[in-house]
Amino acid sequence: MLARKGGALILALIIAFTSHPALAAGTIRDAEIENLIRDYATPIFRVAGLGSQNITIHLVADRSFNAFVIDGQNMFFHVGTLMRSETPNQVIGVIAHETGHIAGGHLSRLRQAIAQARSTSLITRLIGIAIMGAGVAAGGGGSVGSAGAAVMLGGQSMVQRSVLAYRRTEESAADQAALAYLNATQQSAKGMLQTFAFFANQGLASLRHVDPYLLSHPMPQQRIVQLRTMAKQSSYYNKKDPPEL
Numbered sequence: 238m239l240a241r242k243g244g245a246l247i248l249a250l251i252i253a254f255t256s257h258p259a260l261a262a263g264t265i266r267d268a269e270i271e272n273l274i275r276d277y278a279t280p281i282f283r284v285a286g287l288g289s290q291n292i293t294i295h296l297v298a299d300r301s302f303n304a305f306v307i308d309g310q311n312m313f314f315h316v317g318t319l320m321r322s323e324t325p326n327q328v329i330g331v332i333a334h335e336t337g338h339i340a341g342g343h344l345s346r347l348r349q350a351i352a353q354a355r356s357t358s359l360i361t362r363l364i365g366i367a368i369m370g371a372g373v374a375a376g377g378g379g380s381v382g383s384a385g386a387a388v389m390l391g392g393q394s395m396v397q398r399s400v401l402a403y404r405r406t407e408e409s410a411a412d413q414a415a416l417a418y419l420n421a422t423q424q425s426a427k428g429m430l431q432t433f434a435f436f437a438n439q440g441l442a443s444l445r446h447v448d449p450y451l452l453s454h455p456m457p458q459q460r461i462v463q464l465r466t467m468a469k470q471s472s473y474y475n476k477k478d479p480p481e482l
Contacts, residue, residue, distance in 0.1 A: 264297055264298065264313075265298045274294045274332070275294055277482070281329070287336065290339075292339070293310060296313075296314055297316065298316060302432075312339070318331060321435075322432075325482040326425055327428035328428070329419070330415065330428040330430075333418045334414075337410065337418070338407065341411065409460075409463075412460065424473060425473050425476045426467075426473075427474060437458055
């Protein structure tokens with residue numbers, strides 16, 4: 238649970254959330270919580286060059302730990318992120334990461350990547366159809382038809398991997414941007430590392446046998462090692478949250 242002035246506000250949010258099952262879906266409004274997050278976010282937005290972009294903070298009534306952006310104007314936080322965070326620095330690390338996505342223009346480029354991947358998929362499907370058609374015309378039977386179908390399925394898999402590879406690249410870029418923002422605002426990246434370590438401990442067993450290329454994020458342990466190496470180079474790594482947070 239968040240310490241200091243944020244603690245009482247988050248406690249109120251927990252009580253409201255657990256008392257009203259209807260809040261289990263959609264967004265909720267709490268001006269104090271939103272303002273608290275904005276207080277955390279403002280220095281990050283400023284050093285990222287987004288100080289005048291008027292980014293709106295939204296709270297999502299979901300107990301899971303998550304945060305995301307959908308464009309350059311809106312940032313969403315699951316209430317579970319605030320409930321599970323033990324320090325303001327952990328929340329600030331999440332803010333810095335999501336800010337990296339906005340400043341990097343990742344959402345618009347992702348849409349372009351998907352559009353390009355769909356074009357590739359269409360071409361591959363047309364090739365598959367042509368192979369299947371050639372098999373029918375030549376009386377090649379099922380073997381040629383199967384080859385055409387395989388090409389079509391392979392194209393779909395290729396598109397999926399292409400988009401997911403793009404996502405992994407952008408996640409890594411957002412991590413590195415977050416480190417730069419935290420350093421520029423003289424804050425520690427330790428909270429962000431603690432958050433990733435939590436996810437690694439939760440998902441390590443299930444991730445051992447998963448194809449890394451089918452994951453939309455880098456493998457957690459790999460991600461933590463990379464971030465820890467860079468984060469410890471900062472002179473602010475062991476800096477504590479100021480009392481006013």
